[in-house]
Amino acid sequence: MSLKEIFIDIMDNYIQEKMNFSCGKESRIYNLINYTVVDYLNGIFKREDIKIEGSCGRGYWTYHPWIALFNKNITTSAQEGVYIVYLFSKDMERVYLTLNQGSTSIENKYKGKRNKAQRVKEELMYIRNQIRSQIDSRGFLTNNNLIIGNENYEVGSIFYKMYSKEELKNDLISEEELIEDLKNMLIIYDEYYNKFVTTKYNTEEGKQMEKFREKLTVKEQLSNTYKYILSKGYFYTYEDLCNFYLSLKTKPFVILAGISGTGKSKLIRLFAEALNCSDRFYTIPVKPELV
DNA sequence: CGATTCAGCCTGCTTGAGAT
DNA sequence: ATCTCAAGCAGGCTGAATCG
Numbered sequence: 640m641s642l643k644e645i646f647i648d649i650m651d652n653y654i655q656e657k658m659n660f661s662c663g664k665e666s667r668i669y670n671l672i673n674y675t676v677v678d679y680l681n682g683i684f685k686r687e688d689i690k691i692e693g694s695c696g697r698g699y700w701t702y703h704p705w706i707a708l709f710n711k712n713i714t715t716s717a718q719e720g721v722y723i724v725y726l727f728s729k730d731m732e733r734v735y736l737t738l739n740q741g742s743t744s745i746e747n748k749y750k751g752k753r754n755k756a757q758r759v760k761e762e763l764m765y766i767r768n769q770i771r772s773q774i775d776s777r778g779f780l781t782n783n784n785l786i787i788g789n790e791n792y793e794v795g796s797i798f799y800k801m802y803s804k805e806e807l808k809n810d811l812i813s814e815e816e817l818i819e820d821l822k823n824m825l826i827i828y829d830e831y832y833n834k835f836v837t838t839k840y841n842t843e844e845g846k847q848m849e850k851f852r853e854k855l856t857v858k859e860q861l862s863n864t865y866k867y868i869l870s871k872g873y874f875y876t877y878e879d880l881c882n883f884y885l886s887l888k889t890k891p892f893v894i895l896a897g898i899s900g901t902g903k904s905k906l907i908r909l910f911a912e913a914l915n916c917s918d919r920f921y922t923i924p925v926k927p928e929l930v
Numbered sequence: 931c932g933a934t935t936c937a938g939c940c941t942g943c944t945t946g947a948g949a950t
Numbered sequence: 951a952t953c954t955c956a957a958g959c960a961g962g963c964t965g966a967a968t969c970g
Contacts (some may be wrong), residue, residue, distance in 0.1 A: 701959065702960085716958085718959095
């Protein structure tokens, strides 16, 4: 059975299987995800440092079965670290090959804290942006349009490629392409390991930087943002910047008024850049009659 | 002040490692 | 070879916080 045939089998039968069998060895699809596909991939990628695992839940079926490749030096669990993973969408119409992050360990870190969900998302996005800024995507997508029905998997996605059931069934994607993509993703994963794990996060300097960033107060972050804007050659008063931040904080829908050319759009763009959130910045042209 | 949201806890189920 | 138990996973329930 090829990878493509396995994927099609899972997509065709998973939802039905959930209804008819408990999530365990009795189920054919369970065995397919937990063992067959793992053996198949291990046969292709004979790497001692990579652990391959597939899961569709324990006891209970998950909505999002996954097949992951872990670098043993980074993580051996889907709950933490960065790893390659095939994720199936809830409706079983799509499967994504992605470089993704475990969110459970981050959730545990913020257990009992205020705005837990938001902080988890912010951390996932921060890591995502760091990696994207330093590693070539090799043609994989970074547009944040991975949709499977689980927010943390979606936010945690660093690079990805989508395969729809239709594409797979109609031979628009070949087995060779699937394997080639996975090989490319492994090159990215290796690069991540060399650039981030063996150096940045493990050095004292890296840890200090991380601590420093977490400790910044709103005032300090605003001050940094202001300095960034000045350094780009634009001038707004510090008061205007604070007012803009406060307005956003009060309600995330802010209307800036003023004649054209005074820098309304630019302010927002620079603000996003300063916070390293450019990838979440979209410009939507508005015609006069829409207002 | 009722409705909604959310974190925390509990439950059900299986795997797999280690003890017996 | 069998038993025990922690880990892993998702779903459900509940009380507290927040919203409108």
